[in-house]
Amino acid sequence: MSDFSSLVAHQGSxxxxxxxxxxxxxxxxxxxxxxxxxxxxxxxxLIYFKENDxxxxxxxHLTHARRLFRYSNGTTYAPANGFAICHKCNQLVYIGKKVGGYNHGGILKHWITxxxxxxxxxxxxxxxxxxxxKSxxxxxxxxxxxxxxxWMKNAVRKIEHAREIGKKIRAVNIISQKWLEYMYRPEGMTAKQLALHYQLLWTVREEMRQVNNA
Incomplete structure (x- = not known):
């Protein structure tokens, strides 16, 4: 088989x-x-095929998962089952089953979001x-x-999510430090100092509750 015939038979591969x-x-x-x-x-x-063009x-861009059916007359049928591997991130994605021969919307949504x-x-x-x-x-x-x-909205959302996680981690670290400082009642406190101590404990508990509910 010539190189050209091979390309045609292998769909450009x-x-x-x-x-x-x-x-x-x-x-x-x-x-x-x-x-x-x-x-x-x-x-x-699949990665080998991708890296070697x-x-x-x-x-x-993607490889569809197909469920193979074999019939008694020897014929086979392998329709896509709605799952695919994205060649960009190598993740399994549910893109939905074909509707009217078209299901690229599912993988496009994955790429964008x-x-x-x-x-x-x-x-x-x-x-x-x-x-x-515009005209x-x-x-x-x-x-x-x-x-x-x-795609940009998705990227911004991921950055904001990462920042929120960072804020929560910092808040937990601060609360942990405060908790270690105030979890035990120091000896020799005056009534005023003791009242302040328990007020600080209450503040720490409130901060912990807010972090857990965030």
Whole structure:
């Protein structure tokens, strides 16, 4: 088979016939195998295909999980079951089953809201598109800008979440220090000092309650 014929037969993939045979069966989920077990079984080989540019044109971004059905007449059928492996973050994602032959919305939602490494377009390209008058923006331009805006919101949300976690950790450390200072009643306190001591204890408990409820 010529190089051109091989590319056509392998849907643009540069893999050998043996590798192609392995790839086309890679998406099949075995009987009694969960999607997570399926991913664990094939992920190392999938990464090998990705890193060596052996994936077909239509499989550059994700690999669908498929449930293989065998019929008595010898034919087989392997529809996608709604799960896929994202090639950008190597995570198992539920993207939903196809509706009318289309289910790219599920993986797009993952890329925009959850994927840790997804950036569809460069900042320079976004800047260029934003500088275009709205009346001159194409449908593709509007789609790219909307997608980038959603991705940015997700990135900002992750940063804010990390900051909130940092605040809680710092608050817990401060409370722990206060608790160690005031958890035991020092000897020789006057009535006024004792009242202040228990007031501080109450303040510490309130801070702990607020952190736990945050």
């Amino acid at each position: 540069k893999c050998s016939d043996e590798e192609w045979d392995e790839y086309v069966h890679m998406g099949n989920v075995r009987d009694n195998e969960t999607p997570s077990e399926w991913m664990d079984r094939i992920l190392s080989r 052996l994936l077909p044109i239509g499989g550059k 959850s994927c840790s490494v997804y950036v569809h377009v460069s900042f320079e390209e976004v800047k260029r598109l934003k500088q275009k008058p 001159q923006r194409s449908a593709d331009d509007i789609y790219v800008l909307h997608e980038y805006e959603l």
